[in-house]
Amino acid sequence: STQSTGVELINMADSELRNLLFSINNNSGFTPQELHKALTGKRKDLFRACLQRHGIEWRDMLLQVVGRSELRLDDILAMQPEGGAGDTSLALGPEPWSCVQCTFTNLAEADRCEMCQLQRSQKRQCVAFLDSDTNPSLAAQPPLMVVETPSQQLFSSAGALFGVHPDYVCDQRQSITQLASIQQRRSSACGYHAVFNCSVTYQVLGLMNADPSAAVWNLQLLREAPAFEERFHSLRSTLEARFQLDSQSNPVMERTHVPYLIRNEPVLQMCGGTESFECIPDLVGGVWQPEELERCQKAFDRFLMGDKFLVGFIVGALDHWISCVLHRQPNDAGIELVVLDSTNFPLLSTTGPTGEAAIREQFHRAKQAELEELTESAGSHLSRDETEYIYLNGMMEPGVAPEHWEIKPLEVRVASKLRRLGAVQDAVQLIWECGTGQKSVQTWLWERKLASLFQEFNRTVYREGRLVVPREYRNDGQACGLLHWVKERGLSFSSDVVNVLAAVGCESIPAEHKSQLKEWAVEVCAALLADLTSGGGFERSASLVSEDGRPWVHVFLRSLDLMLDLIEPGSGSLGEGLVAHDEAMFAPGQERKVLECRERAIQDVDRWKHLLTKQQVCGSRPWRPAQ
Numbered sequence: 297s298t299q300s301t302g303v304e305l306i307n308m309a310d311s312e313l314r315n316l317l318f319s320i321n322n323n324s325g326f327t328p329q330e331l332h333k334a335l336t337g338k339r340k341d342l343f344r345a346c347l348q349r350h351g352i353e354w355r356d357m358l359l360q361v362v363g364r365s366e367l368r369l370d371d372i373l374a375m376q377p378e379g380g381a382g383d384t385s386l387a388l389g390p391e392p393w394s395c396v397q398c399t400f401t402n403l404a405e406a407d408r409c410e411m412c413q414l415q416r417s418q419k420r421q422c423v424a425f426l427d428s429d430t431n432p433s434l435a436a437q438p439p440l441m442v443v444e445t446p447s448q449q450l451f452s453s454a455g456a457l458f459g460v461h462p463d464y465v466c467d468q469r470q471s472i473t474q475l476a477s478i479q480q481r482r483s484s485a486c487g488y489h490a491v492f493n494c495s496v497t498y499q500v501l502g503l504m505n506a507d508p509s510a511a512v513w514n515l516q517l518l519r520e521a522p523a524f525e526e527r528f529h530s531l532r533s534t535l536e537a538r539f540q541l542d543s544q545s546n547p548v549m550e551r552t553h554v555p556y557l558i559r560n561e562p563v564l565q566m567c568g569g570t571e572s573f574e575c576i577p578d579l580v581g582g583v584w585q586p587e588e589l590e591r592c593q594k595a596f597d598r599f600l601m602g603d604k605f606l607v608g609f610i611v612g613a614l615d616h617w618i619s620c621v622l623h624r625q626p627n628d629a630g631i632e633l634v635v636l637d638s639t640n641f642p643l644l645s646t647t648g649p650t651g652e653a654a655i656r657e658q659f660h661r662a663k664q665a666e667l668e669e670l671t672e673s674a675g676s677h678l679s680r681d682e683t684e685y686i687y688l689n690g691m692m693e694p695g696v697a698p699e700h701w702e703i704k705p706l707e708v709r710v711a712s713k714l715r716r717l718g719a720v721q722d723a724v725q726l727i728w729e730c731g732t733g734q735k736s737v738q739t740w741l742w743e744r745k746l747a748s749l750f751q752e753f754n755r756t757v758y759r760e761g762r763l764v765v766p767r768e769y770r771n772d773g774q775a776c777g778l779l780h781w782v783k784e785r786g787l788s789f790s791s792d793v794v795n796v797l798a799a800v801g802c803e804s805i806p807a808e809h810k811s812q813l814k815e816w817a818v819e820v821c822a823a824l825l826a827d828l829t830s831g832g833g834f835e836r837s838a839s840l841v842s843e844d845g846r847p848w849v850h851v852f853l854r855s856l857d858l859m860l861d862l863i864e865p866g867s868g869s870l871g872e873g874l875v876a877h878d879e880a881m882f883a884p885g886q887e888r889k890v891l892e893c894r895e896r897a898i899q900d901v902d903r904w905k906h907l908l909t910k911q912q913v914c915g916s917r918p919w920r921p922a923q
Contacts, residue, residue, distance in 0.1 A: 331357065341512050445471045445625065445632055450504055450511060471632035472644060472728055477518045480638035484542075485528070487549020487610075487617040489638030492527045493518060494608040494619035495563050497634055498572065501606055501623045518636070527563070534561045549617060551577055554610050572604065578612040579741050580722050580748075586799040593737045596730045599624070609727055613719035618643075620724065622731040633728050643720055655713045659706065663687070670703070738800040745796050746809060749789070750816070750918040756781040758921050763819075765827035766835055778823060779835055782852045790855040797862050810863050811911070816919050817856055818904045821870050824849070825897050828874065833881040850875045870904055873897035 334343045335354060347354045451473065477493045480486055496517050503511040517523040528547075535541055535553055537560075542548050554575040558564050564573055574595040577584055599607045605624040610617060619636040637643055646654040670683050678686075690698060690705035698708050722744065729735045735743075757763055759776050767780040797805065828834070834847045853871030860870055877893035880886045 342509055345509070445473075445629070447471075447501060447504060447623065447625070447632055447634070448473055450500075450508070451475060451515070471630070472635065472724065473632065474635045474637070474642070474644050475518065476640055477636045477638060478521055478524050479640055482545065482547060484546050484548045486638050487553065488528050488531055488547060489524070490549070490610050490617035490619045490636075491531060491554070491557060491561075491564070492524055493636040493638065494573065494610050494621060495567055497619065497621045497636060498567055498606055498608040501621060501634070502567075505626055530563070531557060531561060551575075551612065554617075558610075567608075571598075572606065573608045573610065576609050576611045576723070576727070578614060578719065578723075579726065579737075580744055581614050581719055582612065589737050589741065589799055593730070596733075596737065599731060600733050607731075611723045611727070613723045614716050616716050616720065618720055618723065620727045622727065631732050633724070633731060635724055637720065641717070643717070643724065646717065647721060651717050652710070652714055655710055655717065658713075659710065736804075738796075739804065742796050742800045742805065742809075745792050746813075747918075749793055750812075752785045753781060753816075753919045754921060756784065757919075761921050763823050765823055767837075778820065779847075779849055782849045786852040787848060789852055790858070794855050794859045794862070797859060802862055805863075808916075812916070812918065813859065813863060814904070815908060815917065817860055817870060818901065818908060819919075820856070821853075821874060821904075822901050824853075824874055825877075825901055828877055828881070828897070829894060833878050847878070850878070864907070867907060868900065868903065870900050873900045 334340065335357065344354045347357065448471065475493075475497065477489065480489050496514055500511045500514045503514060532541060532544070532547065534557060538556055539550070539553065558570055558573045558575060567573070574592060576592055577588060579589075595607055595609075598604050599622055602624075605626075607622045609620040609622070611620055616637075618638075621634045623632050623634065624630075625632060635643060641658065642654065667683050667687055670686055671678060686703060688706050690701050690708065691703035692698075693701050698705055699712070701708075704712075726737070726740055726744075729740055730737050756776055757778050757780075759768055759770060764777045765779060767775055767777040769775055802810070824834075834849050853875050856871045857869045860867065873893060873896040877890065877897045880889040880893045883889070
């Protein structure tokens with residue numbers, strides 16, 4: 297019979313094969329069920345390779361062990377030859393399979409991820425899944441043709457490949473890959489997952505060429521809950537020697553924890569400690585010190601100079617942690633970046649407009665579970681309509697902004713996820729561009745901050761193409777105006793622009809950027825001066841002044857002068873005269889001083905305009921609306 301044939305093949309083999317089967321199943325019998333487990337289980341790669349060495353075709357054995365009518369999904373996956381189309385009579389569903397990451401229309405949800413790995417390992421086209429009711433924008437995604445690196449082939453064979461960056465799928469020398477990992481269950485445990493994922497992936501890539509079977513075994517750990525739980529308690533034990541920790545149900549990884557773990561945790565130490573791993577804080581949205589930028593750059597320098605062929609990064613992004621591992625492939629095959637996120641959200645194919653659509657689709661899929669959780673927490677006395685209302689609008693807390701409510705409105709949750717996605721994608725871009733030597737950490741951060749400054753200014757200050765100073769409201773109810781921008785975004789101008797400029801050094805800033813900043817500053821101050829001379833001083837409504845009654849615009853103008861002094865030392869202030877003019881207007885009996893301050897402010901603006909004309913400043917003006 298076909299079943300006995302598989303057993304006979306084993307009995308004919310030497311002791312190595314029988315011993316391997318015994319180690320896999322912990323049983324001396326060679327039943328069809330045990331053969332099936334060995335051929336499709338977690339250690340299938342070792343068993344299949346051993347069969348191949350003995351001249352036994354494992355696909356034939358699988359067909360003999362299990363009849364075609366009884367084939368399960370893992371059997372069908374096993375039947376597909378590497379790089380080929382496989383037995384078309386075993387194919388499931390219409391071709392090409394439609395997917396977005398691991399979402400398939402024709403398979404049960406539990407099976408989708410494995411089918412996606414099969415599709416990617418076969419280098420088939422990945423066509424965006426279209427659900428016209430929930431995710432129509434995804435239909436516009438271009439097909440992806442995956443060209444695999446050796447590492448990606450290993451990831452595919454182990455069923456761990458999650459996504460490939462669409463910008464880099466056609467060049468084996470440039471590769472950004474996302475791996476699947478065990479799903480985060482504790483709400484605040486992303487930092488522990490990031491450390492676990494980073495060290496395991498580091499070990500996998502380090503073993504890939506020296507010991508492929510050990511690499512595959514380590515790769516399986518990424519999705520094994522017991523392996524993570526053991527490491528989770530080990531990490532907490534290391535931290536408890538130094539820090540007072542939160543409860544295990546809310547295990548927040550603080551910013552100071554990660555560098556301590558890199559220096560002291562046994563597994564990270566075994567892999568090289570500070571020579572192999574680096575903590576990168578949230579550079580875009582967080583607070584950092586210049587020495588942190590220098591330390592991060594040194595890690596990239598060691599990698600680029602060839603001192604290390606692997607570097608692991610544990611990266612902060614707003615309220616989240618992710619893992620990234622840079623790998624220089626052997627035989628001058630190029631650099632690759634492997635990314636892991638404990639939420640298993642598709643980071644690499646959801647850039648731009650598709651990000652919001654993917655996030656809304658994720659909320660749509662989880663809606664029923666969230667409604668049930670709301671019902672359980674709020675009590676069964678709520679009707680279905682009341683639960684739906686809370687799901688959409690949140691649970692209002694008087695005097696508290698919606699983003700701080702315990703149960704937040706859906707739109708607030710979507711916006712929060714979108715900000716986190718942007719921060720994570722920023723982190724991936726930072727590591728890729730700095731890890732491949734395109735930019736230094738300081739240069740990358742500067743360009744990102746400058747672009748953000750002009751984008752926010754463009755979006756907030758103009759109304760129908762006209763720069764407005766006082767706070768006004770557009771037809772859609774959104775506030776706009778220069779004073780409003782200062783209150784909302786301008787207060788971070790010192791940390792986002794001035795401090796970065798000082799850390800990077802003006803000598804490293806392109807001349808075009810310096811010219812743009814000078815012209816932008818003069819344009820802003822000229823608009824503020826025109827508003828002062830035509831009115832009665834800057835608006836002093838409660839939301840536009842600090843606790844001591846000073847307008848926030850005064851703080852911004854002094855920071856503006858600091859920036860100009862860095863760019864053009866000794867050229868004199870521009871904002872201080874405006875501040876003095878505004879303060880004089882609100883001081884009783886200071887009419888003469890008002891005139892003196894106004895004259896000074898006018899002279900300052902005119903002097904800077906003349907300086908720009910003399911320097912023949914020209915070029916793009918990204919802070920203005922497109923004509």
